[in-house]
Amino acid sequence: MSQLECNGPGYSLQGYTGAYASRSQGSGPAEPAKPVEPAKPAEPTGRRRSSMVRTYNTSLGAPEPQELLKPLLLTLLIVVLDQVTKWLVVKYIPLYYESGYAIEVLGDFFRIVHARNLGVAFSIGNTLPFWLRKVLFVGMPIAVILLLFFGFYSSREITPFQRWCVALILGGGVGNILDRVFRPAGVVDFLDVKFYGLLGMERWPTFNVADSTVVVGGIMLILSMLFTTSPTSTTSEQR
Numbered sequence: 001m002s003q004l005e006c007n008g009p010g011y012s013l014q015g016y017t018g019a020y021a022s023r024s025q026g027s028g029p030a031e032p033a034k035p036v037e038p039a040k041p042a043e044p045t046g047r048r049r050s051s052m053v054r055t056y057n058t059s060l061g062a063p064e065p066q067e068l069l070k071p072l073l074l075t076l077l078i079v080v081l082d083q084v085t086k087w088l089v090v091k092y093i094p095l096y097y098e099s100g101y102a103i104e105v106l107g108d109f110f111r112i113v114h115a116r117n118l119g120v121a122f123s124i125g126n127t128l129p130f131w132l133r134k135v136l137f138v139g140m141p142i143a144v145i146l147l148l149f150f151g152f153y154s155s156r157e158i159t160p161f162q163r164w165c166v167a168l169i170l171g172g173g174v175g176n177i178l179d180r181v182f183r184p185a186g187v188v189d190f191l192d193v194k195f196y197g198l199l200g201m202e203r204w205p206t207f208n209v210a211d212s213t214v215v216v217g218g219i220m221l222i223l224s225m226l227f228t229t230s231p232t233s234t235t236s237e238q239r
Helices: 012-022 049-054 065-093 130-153 160-182 211-226 231-239
Strands: 005-007 009-011 104-106 108-116 187-194 204-209
Touching: 049 204, 065 108, 065 160, 065 211, 108 204, 130 160, 160 187, 160 211, 187 211
Parallel strands: none
Antiparallel strands: 005 009, 104 108, 108 187, 187 204
């Protein structure tokens, strides 16, 4: 196509029409127009997409095996640490209720003592009958742990970080269940912190490693669920 000639405020189509006429007078039929190939869809870019494909096996609807096994190592570590610390307390520290013995780590603020709890948090359920304690404090926690593992931990609806949070909860839950099954005197608690009269308590109820991981894992899990998007919804948006 030749350049347009400009005459005053308008434009002249002389150059265009001449070129068109010379083309139309040429010999032979006009070449058919080539079919336009459909545009190929753009390949997704970015590290986020590649990590989603690597982490989640969407065709099977479940995470890859290594994504399930790694956090379970943390669960196992928590159970071992919890049981070893409880064994040391039982072996070397007399019961606080009988002896008043306490190891001051940070003065009166943080101490290590030997206490027992037949119930749950804040000694709730200590006075319940034996069979009812077994149902409520052994049977129900086992059901919750199984539900967490098979219904939540193994799902691809959660992020890898949330799976690590669930691993913390599982480790603490298993640690305390072992105490309720194999220690007739109750769960071993030994971490004692001064609470300075807050909430009407001079000292926070004595707790252990398992209690700590359940609370920390639960708080982190709730916060992550409030402020993150599930992997499946992110993948669907990218499609």
